Amino acid sequence: MPTGVVIRDVRDQLFDAAERVLLRGGPSALTSRSVTTEAGCAKGVLHRHFADFDAFLAEFVLDRIARIGEQATALGALAGTGTVAGNLAGALTNLFGSVAVAIVGLVTSRDDLRARLRRTTPTGIPVLTEAAAVIASYLTTEREQGRLVADADVDTLAPTLIGAVHMVFADRKGAPPEAGAVHKVVSAVIAGAEGHK
Incomplete structure (x- = not known):
């Protein structure tokens, strides 16, 4: 240029x-x-x-994490509509169909980057931690609406969903998994928590 x-x-x-x-x-x-x-x-x-390349990468990851906030609004608007499993499957497919899986690999492969990100995400893996918070918020709303049982442990369900669906998407070089595969995993994870529809 x-x-x-x-x-x-x-x-x-x-x-x-x-x-x-x-x-x-x-x-x-x-x-x-x-x-x-x-x-x-x-x-x-x-x-x-940017001060250096790791500073650039940290800002890049934080920028992509901010996009998860946009997904939170969309998922929250679905509470009380459709099915809980369907809403979750769609949201998790959007999350893992994006750059999120690649960012997890980036964060786990660069010690300096991970150290910088600890300032804003002190525990867990950046991107996945924020995504779990979005899922937990959605599940809380669904629990309040009676679509999940009153004692549904959303703080355990959310990271369990993130981990299980991440496994479905991880290491894929070709086409993403079929929607049915994601829905099946989500349904299995929340099966004991679903309330009356």
Whole structure:
């Protein structure tokens, strides 16, 4: 890219480029050079906006975690409609069909990145911890509406759902799992918690 050309929304451009590199090549493919090449800009652009590459990666992960908040609103709006299992299967498919699975691999493979993220996510795995909170909030609403039994342990169900569905999506290089496979796992996990419909 020629010197002096203004790049609009450089952070978004770099984050989108990092996501494409991560999805295509995995965590080991993410370098400052691969990201800036993918973004079509000089390597110095990244370093003008971030202290170092791990600072960039931490901001990238936090940006993608913020998108989970948008999914929380959509899932919360479904409470009381459809089926609990169907709503959860859809939300978890959206979550794991996104870059979330690749980010989990990135976070677990980079010690410095994980250490930086501990400032905002002190326990658990960033992305999955936030997703579990979204699921727990939704389950709480469904419990309040009587669609789950009164003693349903949403704080255990949520991470159990995250872990079980993550296993369905993990290590997939080809097509995502069929919707029926996700629904089956979700139904099995919440079977004992469902109230009267």
